[in-house]
Amino acid sequence: MATEKFIIPIGPQHPALKEPGHFEFDVDGEVVTAASVRLGYVHRGIEKGAETRNFVQAEYLVERICGICSHVHATAFCLGVEKLAGVEAPPRAQAIRQIVAELERIHSHMLWIGVAAHEAGFDTLFMYSWRDRETVMNLLEGITGNRVNYSANVLGGVKCDIGPEQIDAILAGLEFLEERTRHYLDVVSNDALFLRRTRGIGVMTRDEAERLGVVGPTARASGVPRDIRIDAPYLLYKEFPVELIVEEAGDLEARFKVRVRELFESYRVIRALLANLPEGDLTTRIPRRIKPAETISRIEAPRGELFYFIKSNGTDMAERVKVRTPTLPNMASVVVTAVGHQLADMPMILAGIDPCFSCNDRMTVVRRNGERQSWTWEQLRQYGIEWYR
Amino acid sequence: MSTETCLQTATELLATWTQESAEPEPGRVDVVIAPEDLIAAASALMDARWGYLTAITGLDLGPDDGRLEVLYHFACGAAIVTFRVRVPREDAKVPSLVSVIPSVSFFERELMEMFGVVCEGTPNTDKLFLPEDWPDGVYPLRKDFSMEQLDGQAGE
Numbered sequence: 001m002a003t004e005k006f007i008i009p010i011g012p013q014h015p016a017l018k019e020p021g022h023f024e025f026d027v028d029g030e031v032v033t034a035a036s037v038r039l040g041y042v043h044r045g046i047e048k049g050a051e052t053r054n055f056v057q058a059e060y061l062v063e064r065i066c067g068i069c070s071h072v073h074a075t076a077f078c079l080g081v082e083k084l085a086g087v088e089a090p091p092r093a094q095a096i097r098q099i100v101a102e103l104e105r106i107h108s109h110m111l112w113i114g115v116a117a118h119e120a121g122f123d124t125l126f127m128y129s130w131r132d133r134e135t136v137m138n139l140l141e142g143i144t145g146n147r148v149n150y151s152a153n154v155l156g157g158v159k160c161d162i163g164p165e166q167i168d169a170i171l172a173g174l175e176f177l178e179e180r181t182r183h184y185l186d187v188v189s190n191d192a193l194f195l196r197r198t199r200g201i202g203v204m205t206r207d208e209a210e211r212l213g214v215v216g217p218t219a220r221a222s223g224v225p226r227d228i229r230i231d232a233p234y235l236l237y238k239e240f241p242v243e244l245i246v247e248e249a250g251d252l253e254a255r256f257k258v259r260v261r262e263l264f265e266s267y268r269v270i271r272a273l274l275a276n277l278p279e280g281d282l283t284t285r286i287p288r289r290i291k292p293a294e295t296i297s298r299i300e301a302p303r304g305e306l307f308y309f310i311k312s313n314g315t316d317m318a319e320r321v322k323v324r325t326p327t328l329p330n331m332a333s334v335v336v337t338a339v340g341h342q343l344a345d346m347p348m349i350l351a352g353i354d355p356c357f358s359c360n361d362r363m364t365v366v367r368r369n370g371e372r373q374s375w376t377w378e379q380l381r382q383y384g385i386e387w388y389r
Numbered sequence: 390m391s392t393e394t395c396l397q398t399a400t401e402l403l404a405t406w407t408q409e410s411a412e413p414e415p416g417r418v419d420v421v422i423a424p425e426d427l428i429a430a431a432s433a434l435m436d437a438r439w440g441y442l443t444a445i446t447g448l449d450l451g452p453d454d455g456r457l458e459v460l461y462h463f464a465c466g467a468a469i470v471t472f473r474v475r476v477p478r479e480d481a482k483v484p485s486l487v488s489v490i491p492s493v494s495f496f497e498r499e500l501m502e503m504f505g506v507v508c509e510g511t512p513n514t515d516k517l518f519l520p521e522d523w524p525d526g527v528y529p530l531r532k533d534f535s536m537e538q539l540d541g542q543a544g545e
Contacts, residue, residue: 043518212492213441232467294413307444324444332492
């Protein structure tokens with residue numbers, strides 16, 4: 001079919017969004033007929049790097065896999081190494097890990113609401129959600145001293161305590177955030193213009209979701225009851241559980257609702273932990289060398305199940321650290337759900353899985369008559385907004 | 390289903406193809422499966438709707454041992470069943486699971502480029518993470534990888 005191709009190269013380095021990635025969509029008129037993806041523009045060889053650093057150094061390394069959800073990486077790694085060493089962090093440390101993890105989920109989900117709204121051309125919601133998100137960023141900074149790589153964890157416990165003043169600050173912050181979240185839930189459920197971009201779009205049935213092995217809010221929005229905090233509780237999620245949030249529709253609207261509704265669970269569990277913060281030490285001793293063994297550590301990150309496999313070999317360095325982030329299985333679903341949709345819906349479908357984050361720095365559109373054209377993310381976003389205008 | 394019931398069900402489903410099995414820690418069962426039995430064993434779990442494939446881990450046992458292990462981790466609630474498939478480093482091949490689990494393609498692309506394990510029959514063998522100009526036959530997560538292998542070849 002292809003006759004002559006011409007390519008308009010734009011990128012790879014250009015500042016559309018924060019992280020790079022490459023998608024190709026084949027289109028027939030306006031309808032997407034095939035999609036493929038190429039990642040790795042920010043692959044830094046961290047799994048290899050972790051094999052040549054001791055466990056303490058490797059924790060700092062894995063915490064830098066992601067700027068949005070640094071805490072879950074460090075927590076998954078620490079829990080794994082602690083299991084291998086046969087030690088357990090003190091209850092107070094586990095409570096603080098869980099509080100920071102839920103605060104991280106709040107900031108991550110609010111960041112996503114803003115970016116997804118921006119993709120839809122709804123910049124007012126983007127501005128509001130990012131303004132409100134500052135509240136939770138300030139709380140994280142108040143506890144750990146840092147806004148992004150909080151570095152709350154240490155092997156065997158945590159570095160930071162939560163005192164009475166911080167408890168007051170967190171409770172006040174949560175009250176504000178909860179009120180704002182009620183407003184967001186109203187917007188994503190009732191705003192007629194916004195629903196035109198989300199309702200019935202990017203539908204993934206429960207069967208498809210299970211077949212594709214998607215995780216996190218993306219799975220739960222298709223009715224799959226899958227949440228590691230509930231299925232395989234870690235930290236204090238057994239004593240201070242969250243309720244499972246599922247939606248049945250499987251479209252973008254459902255993905256919005258799941259994430260927004262989850263925020264209320266985060267607020268509730270943080271309050272419960274603060275009201276019952278266990279007393280005691282923040283750290284426990286952990287041996288430097290660890291006997292040969294293997295372990296698996298799974299965490300519910302904001303985007304879904306984060307999987308760590310760690311093998312020790314008797315030294316102070318890991319033999320192997322395998323990291324499977326939630327975006328990988330979720331990204332596979334985009335390639336499938338994109339087919340049959342309007343090209344104008346692609347920005348929202350991609351944003352709908354909350355890729356870590358909008359992993360696209362350019363788009364290539366292949367026209368069926370063989371003509372080939374590259375678009376930037378910004379061009380595609382604008383195209384989607386114009387299409388629905 | 391409780392974690393124990395999950396693991397017991399899986400152990401029974403996989404009995405035909407299990408060469409060895411072990412319980413490395415609570416909630417986990419590892420079973421050694423021959424490469425030629427991989428598709429049958431994975432189908433048995435999937436047909437019974439037993440959980441989902443959560444990750445594939447490549448593991449290089451080193452040039453002295455001469456083998457690579459491919460670990461297929463299936464999760465059902467808190468239970469994890471791991472298939473351990475052992476292949477020679479010099480001729481590392483496993484059948485692709487794409488006929489059983491269509492979304493496995495990404496995991497297999499990562500395994501192929503990082504460890505040089507060929508997933509026979511997988512639809513897309515393009516690089517997923519490594520650069521296009523990465524030299525053939527150089528697998529960064531193998532134990533004998535060294536930066537000298539890249540001299541003047543990739544990322545210049």
